[in-house]
Amino acid sequence: MTYHDYISALPLDDLKLIASTLEIRSSVISRARLIRELPNHILQPGFIESRVDSLNEDEQDLLLAILFAEDKGYAFDVRKSSNDDVADHIYTLLTRSLIMGRREHFHTVEYIIPTDIRDILNRHVTRQISELLSADLVQPPKSVGSDELMIIRDLFALLNSVQYEPARLTDRGILYKRALENILNRLESKDNHTSSSLNTYPDRLSLMLDYCQSRRLVYEEESRLHCSTAFEQWLHLPTTEKLDDLLAFWYSKHKPLSPQTTSVIGVLQICIDLEGINLDAMIGLTAACTPGISRRDATLEHTRQGIRKALHELAWLGIIRQHDDTKSPSYLTITPLGKSVLGNRTWMEDGAWTEQIIVQPTFEILVPRTLNLIIKEELERFADLITVDVTSTYRITRDTIYRAG
Numbered sequence: 199m200t201y202h203d204y205i206s207a208l209p210l211d212d213l214k215l216i217a218s219t220l221e222i223r224s225s226v227i228s229r230a231r232l233i234r235e236l237p238n239h240i241l242q243p244g245f246i247e248s249r250v251d252s253l254n255e256d257e258q259d260l261l262l263a264i265l266f267a268e269d270k271g272y273a274f275d276v277r278k279s280s281n282d283d284v285a286d287h288i289y290t291l292l293t294r295s296l297i298m299g300r301r302e303h304f305h306t307v308e309y310i311i312p313t314d315i316r317d318i319l320n321r322h323v324t325r326q327i328s329e330l331l332s333a334d335l336v337q338p339p340k341s342v343g344s345d346e347l348m349i350i351r352d353l354f355a356l357l358n359s360v361q362y363e364p365a366r367l368t369d370r371g372i373l374y375k376r377a378l379e380n381i382l383n384r385l386e387s388k389d390n391h392t393s394s395s396l397n398t399y400p401d402r403l404s405l406m407l408d409y410c411q412s413r414r415l416v417y418e419e420e421s422r423l424h425c426s427t428a429f430e431q432w433l434h435l436p437t438t439e440k441l442d443d444l445l446a447f448w449y450s451k452h453k454p455l456s457p458q459t460t461s462v463i464g465v466l467q468i469c470i471d472l473e474g475i476n477l478d479a480m481i482g483l484t485a486a487c488t489p490g491i492s493r494r495d496a497t498l499e500h501t502r503q504g505i506r507k508a509l510h511e512l513a514w515l516g517i518i519r520q521h522d523d524t525k526s527p528s529y530l531t532i533t534p535l536g537k538s539v540l541g542n543r544t545w546m547e548d549g550a551w552t553e554q555i556i557v558q559p560t561f562e563i564l565v566p567r568t569l570n571l572i573i574k575e576e577l578e579r580f581a582d583l584i585t586v587d588v589t590s591t592y593r594i595t596r597d598t599i600y601r602a603g
Contacts, residue, residue, distance in 0.1 A: 201237050201314055204312055214232070215293060219294060220236070240315070246296070247318070250319065256283060259487050260284065261291055261319075262487040263488060264309050264311055271308030271309060274306065328468075331469055331472065331476050332473075332475070333476040333477075333527065346533040347550060348386050349387075350440055351567060352386055352387055352402075354575070355586075357425050358429075359381055360424065360425045361424075361425035365378075365381065372398055382400070384586060405511065408451065437535070438535070438538050438545060448512075448515060458505045461484045462505060464487075465483060466517070466532060469532070474529040476527060476529055477528040477529055478528070550568065552570065553570050562584070562592065563591070564589045565577065565590050579602045580594060
């Protein structure tokens with residue numbers, strides 16, 4: 199909604215308060231005229247930028263947190279505030295018409311920024327943040343485009359393995375060790391299967407299983423995990439839609455548990471055109487602008503660790519890529535596919551997937567990692583997967599031919 203849409207719903211007293219704060223002449227007292235004059239006043243060139251620059255540091259951090267929340271809103275519980283000054287900062291931003299409030303629940307107000315003001319703020323903030331976060335790269339990062347598709351290929355491997363060999367479960371719905379090892383052996387991302395958490399499965403596999411269950415791609419029946427008919431629909435989705443849905447699931451899963459999630463996505467969207475993003479500077483900015491986290495808490499290691507975890511999982515999803523260079527500070531880049539999902543940038547699927555295979559005289563078939571998933575699904579109907587390495591190796595036997603028939 200635009201600024202005009204919001205103020206049209208405000209009572210006259212609130213409009214007068216905003217007008218007095220914006221130093222609009224007192225003779226304009228008609229509600230209709232205020233609704234007409236306020237947008238003209240606040241949207242004039244340079245006005246919003248000057249208002250933002252006049253805010254103190256804490257108020258600017260809060261404004262950034264609300265900006266990063268986008269349409270989802272920055273929730274504020276009036277009963278329990280972690281920072282006594284937050285209410286005062288919100289009042290300042292409200293009276294300066296930089297934010298608007300909407301009440302979703304009795305005690306909770308969600309604050310958002312009107313779309314036309316957000317566009318101006320994004321341009322203003324992007325210039326400032328770009329200077330802060332831009333990484334001075336010694337050399338451009340090497341392109342490894344196939345890595346950003348790894349999560350899609352691993353999801354396919356998980357679903358296809360369950361389709362042809364439903365995984366056995368224990369009585370608590372947990373995969374047997376043998377079934378778990380069989381699935382892990384089919385995945386490319388073996389280096390990411392270590393975890394310091396107490397999850398039942400390795401972190402990356404837990405994320406994929408939770409996603410498959412939430413989208414009803416798998417279901418339980420007779421103590422086994424089966425692949426549903428929704429797999430066929432998922433298989434034919436464009437790659438960007440697959441990743442967009444996966445990111446939406448990741449966001450909805452983590453937002454209630456980790457407030458840093460919203461800020462991480464918001465910062466990445468603002469930095470979408472940067473060639474490289476300084477990792478330490480980004481973590482510091484994200485911590486300072488996370489809803490519900492005070493400036494003192496933002497310096498604590500557990501807060502920063504939560505941001506690192508979110509970035510690590512976004513790297514799993516192929517949204518970003520982290521780089522550790524001995525010649526320069528650690529930095530990250532947003533992948534071309536990530537830019538498409540986060541910022542509606544053009545990403546050409548042509549060339550991302552290949553259709554080339556190599557058939558050996560030994561009845562073995564070598565396929566690249568980026569083999570088109572629809573072709574790969576057809577291949578697995580009449581061949582067994584033997585190894586997963588730089589390439590995947592399949593073997594055709596009499597049993598696999600009978601199975602295909």
